[in-house]
Amino acid sequence: MTSLNLLRPVRAALVVAVLLQALAAVLVLVPLLVLIRFTESSLSEDPLPGTVLVVAAVAGTLGAALLSSAATWITHRADADLTWQLQTRLAETVRRVPLPLVTGSGAARIKKAVQDDTGALHYLVGHTLLDVTGLIITPLAGLVALAVIEWKLALAALIPLALGLTWYLRALNASGGGFAEMGRTQQVLGTAVVDYVHGLPTAKVYGGVGGAHTRYLSAVHGFHDFFYGWVRKTSTNTTASGLVVASGLTAAAFALLGWGGLELGWVDSGGLVAGVLLGPTIGAPVAVVGPRLQAVRSGLAAVASINAFLGQEHLAWGDRPATGSVRLEHVTHHYDNSSTALDDVSLELPGRGLVALVGASGSGKSTIASLLARFTDPSEGRVTLGGIPLREVPEDHLYEQVGFVFQDTSLRRASLLENLTGGRDIPFEDVVAAAREALIHEEISAAPRGYETVVGQDTDFSGGQRQRICLARAFLRRPGLLVLDESLSAVDAHSRRRLIQTLQVQARERTVLLITHQLPLVREADLILVLENGRLAGQGTHEHLVSTSSAYRALLQDQTTITESRI
Structure with a gap:
């Protein structure tokens, strides 16, 4: 484009x-x-x-x-x-x-x-x-x-214009890559300022911010040295180009020139006045051409940037509604075309039941959640719903069939009711029932305006409360597959145990995929999937994996060690 x-x-x-x-x-x-x-x-x-x-x-x-x-x-x-x-x-x-x-x-x-x-x-x-x-x-x-x-004065008017342009072009040539370097040094300075400010709490407690302070001073001095040197190279020509076309000076010059011409007889009185009034307008643009040229360059650069953004890769959706079980078929996924998050993973989620996905940090658990939500497509292989690849399923249909609650919760600055329903027309009793299932109804009722409380305006909620609000929102959709990616991490232990019981009840009607690193939560799961270094290292019940999966036993041992170290 x-x-x-x-x-x-x-x-x-x-x-x-x-x-x-x-x-x-x-x-x-x-x-x-x-x-x-x-x-x-x-x-x-x-x-x-x-x-x-x-x-x-x-x-x-x-x-x-x-x-x-x-x-x-x-x-x-x-x-x-x-x-x-x-x-x-x-x-x-x-x-x-x-x-x-x-x-x-x-x-x-x-x-x-x-x-x-x-x-x-x-x-x-x-x-x-x-x-x-x-x-x-x-x-x-x-x-x-x-x-x-008066054509003679018109020719004379070209002299300050030519001199101004010559000196301006010299200044522009002397600046070289100064504009790009200025942008780079400003970015370095901005980054150093942010790092320094973020380090201030450490400075108050420990008396210094170490490398952040050094980088800040280095960035400040670097910007000063660059800008001072840049101005020194260009200031003479820039000043000269502005002065030679300055309206007052050119008007005075034309007055003197016209007066001399009038005395010598080669300029009449009309030519004198015309030179004084019109002459300065001819070279005046040189004095302001710099900012306008930079604005044009910035605008064209913005056009190129927007074009590049609009032309980047995007996810296309199909028009084939689908229901049924979800499968990953020989899925491999890379980030940045290098690091491998998943390596030839094949699995099928049952039509109903509580399924747990466990693994060490970086094993690929959240990547699977992203693929199920189709936040991205796998590098190799495919993800299917009822045998149909997700890329062929309509977007709105996918999110009707699959619900998600992520660790990083997101609530809009709107009423709790609107956050729960997403603006859909849902009976209020259903909203309350979902909130009760998610163990958040009492906190909502205690809020200043109940379900009409505006998040972030009337009050705010803790991380655990936000996770339960998002869980209630997912319950309201009644999806065939409910994916919970570390979505109970901020919930207190007592509420977590009660929510697991709720999820077991939910799992009688749908598939609940619980992605977690907290192994005590998954012992009662109908199926446990174990990831290790991006590969499926085992699947089965807790008892089965204890006897057959070394990766699962290692996770249990690590969790036991961590628990003992806290005692």
């Missing part, structure tokens, strides 16, 4: 706005031309022009203001429409890309695309485009007008 295609929805509006701004940039010179005519008549003691020129000056002033305002309104309206469309497309892309691209470093990329890049486009579309139009059209129109009135 090209930059032009990205701006296609608002291209017609931008063309109209540029044309209006170009006309306004010409009309803004009309009052100056009228003033030149009046001054010329006064100096030559000719009769002053009539009211027609006065009306023309007023009309030019008002017309320029109205046209410029209309152009600005059009570009801002176009920017608002474009921002809405792009952010909608970006949000849809975020929803459909594999979850690993969203989390971690991908989150910073999302923030940059959705917020920073669309912000840079705002300046490009809403401001810079019109600014550049005015900076080009007004000097060209002024040069043409001056050439018609």
